[in-house]
Amino acid sequence: MAEPEREPRNRKADVKVVIDQQEVRRLLDQENAQLVEVLPHQEYEQEHLPGAINMPLKELTPDAVATLDRARPVIVYCHDFL
Amino acid sequence: MSPRAACRLESLGFIAVYDYAAGKTDWTGSGLPTGGTQADMPRPGRLARETPTCRLTDTVATARERAGDGGACIVTSDNGIVLGRLRGKTLEHDGALSVADVMEAGPTTVRYDEFLPDLVDRMQKAGVGSIVVTKPSGELVGLMQRSDAEELLAEVHREHHDHDDHDAG
Incomplete structure (x- = not known):
């Protein structure tokens, strides 16, 4: 009996795919990823990654995220690990 | 978050x-x-100058030659991670010794994007003339001279002051 096909790891809702800087750049260059800074507006205004849009964590509502393209990868970031 | x-x-x-x-x-x-509005603010990484480097297996003679008039040679791994430094008395050791035997291990470093005014203040209080700048990975960016940072901050202050005078006038 054939083994059931496993769901790809990054397709599960409870699995975070953590990536490094190199992978960020690859996704942006090669897969047209969308970059989202989830810090408050003021911090985004002071400094952000090139091409990033701002969607503060508190504002991640269904309406707000409707502007994102679901067919493209989305990369979220904040300050750091802390 | x-x-x-x-x-x-x-x-x-x-x-x-x-x-x-x-x-x-x-x-x-x-x-x-x-x-962003702070994208162009001065940072240690932008002021850091290229600095002579050597490997653990190099000799003190090699490090001394590379340090030249600059007086310092940073010891790095093959992929540029900072391991140590030779300067001053450490460069005066027997030239045949290996760098690993005499280097100052784990020198103090600062991040590329450290807040420059605070850093200069700390360097002034400690009497430090230069400091090694690295990336988060520990990879060497270069050596920042305190005098370069002081000059840049003075210039920024003058420009800011001139701008304020212009607005007031």
């Missing part, structure tokens, strides 16, 4: 969601370009 944001997006039905967990700190610390 970003792990929660990633989970939130997945709960809203997004499939290809990635968490750049090391975040903005990692990006700016690596000297990569940014946007």
